[in-house]
Amino acid sequence: MPTLSRKQLITLTLLTLVWGLNWPVMKLGVQHFPPLAFRASSMLIGLPLLAALLVVLKTPFKVERRYWVRLLVLGLFNMVLWHTLIIIAIPLLPSGRAAILGYTMPIFSAAIGALFFSDRLPARAWAGVAAAAGGVLLLLWNEMDKLGGKPTGVALMLVAAGSWALGTQLLRRTTIPAPTLTLAFWMTVETTLCLCVLTTVLERPQWHAPDAMAWGAILFNAILVIGFAQVAWFFLVRTLPPLASTLSVMMIPVLGVFSGAWWLEEVLHWQDWTAVALMVVAIASVLWPSKASTRA
Numbered sequence: 623m624p625t626l627s628r629k630q631l632i633t634l635t636l637l638t639l640v641w642g643l644n645w646p647v648m649k650l651g652v653q654h655f656p657p658l659a660f661r662a663s664s665m666l667i668g669l670p671l672l673a674a675l676l677v678v679l680k681t682p683f684k685v686e687r688r689y690w691v692r693l694l695v696l697g698l699f700n701m702v703l704w705h706t707l708i709i710i711a712i713p714l715l716p717s718g719r720a721a722i723l724g725y726t727m728p729i730f731s732a733a734i735g736a737l738f739f740s741d742r743l744p745a746r747a748w749a750g751v752a753a754a755a756g757g758v759l760l761l762l763w764n765e766m767d768k769l770g771g772k773p774t775g776v777a778l779m780l781v782a783a784g785s786w787a788l789g790t791q792l793l794r795r796t797t798i799p800a801p802t803l804t805l806a807f808w809m810t811v812e813t814t815l816c817l818c819v820l821t822t823v824l825e826r827p828q829w830h831a832p833d834a835m836a837w838g839a840i841l842f843n844a845i846l847v848i849g850f851a852q853v854a855w856f857f858l859v860r861t862l863p864p865l866a867s868t869l870s871v872m873m874i875p876v877l878g879v880f881s882g883a884w885w886l887e888e889v890l891h892w893q894d895w896t897a898v899a900l901m902v903v904a905i906a907s908v909l910w911p912s913k914a915s916t917r918a
């Protein structure tokens with residue numbers, strides 16, 4: 623079981639805050655702007671910020687041609703499918719519940735790792751997965767009837783979560799000899815191109831000038847989500863074991879639910895509070911130092 627460094631802990635804390643608050647932000651954004659155009663606009667603004675960061679940090683842009691196909695596959699599962707599917711699903715679901723469905727990802731990741739990548743997880747890790755699953759079910763408790771009438775949104779979020787889980791496993795094991803920031807930049811380029819094509823084909827008649835609310839949501843996503851959180855997540859994925867990196871972000875759907883309740887006036891129930899405790903157990907199961915590491 624890993625012990626987080628100070629850098630990892632700060633990164634994880636900021637990532638949780640940004641991604642957790644972004645669910646109600648995205649919900650508001652897509653109410654004022656076409657969903658795919660909203661995400662494409664965020665990417666188009668965020669991409670130059672990533673490029674500037676590479677220049678400032680003197681990080682190379684180059685990825686050898688023989689690794690381009692692998693990079694495209696990483697981008698497809700880590701970003702293209704995730705960003706496309708969730709932004710289509712968000713108008714169909716309450717923001718907090720969309721976050722919960724998206725963060726079934728650690729459960730998918732544990733299953734994929736065990737079935738296809740020969741991950742051998744200790745009992746404590748499986749207990750963490752079970753706690754995360756229990757937390758997700760509790761958070762969905764009061765929405766089961768509503769979600770049952772919206773199968774498209776539910777299906778899109780679950781496919782997005784499964785794609786993200788597979789992408790996380792692939793990114794953790796990639797042998798592409800390039801810095802994490804370089805990989806993040808080119809995966810963002812791939813995602814931006816795909817979203818621009820999709821919004822042009824599917825949403826062009828709906829295009830209009832963004833209002834103040836849409837601009838606020840677009841800039842929040844461009845600067846904090848694309849410019850910071852996405853790169854921060856890739857850093858955690860490549861520096862922590864797969865299960866640790868996935869379960870470590872399980873407070874994000876909790877924050878998404880509570881921020882949605884505060885901002886969008888969604889009602890909280892006892893299940894929500896119990897789920898918080900289960901998410902804390904899930905995180906502790908993989909990040910709390912073991913006796914062996916404590917003695918060391």
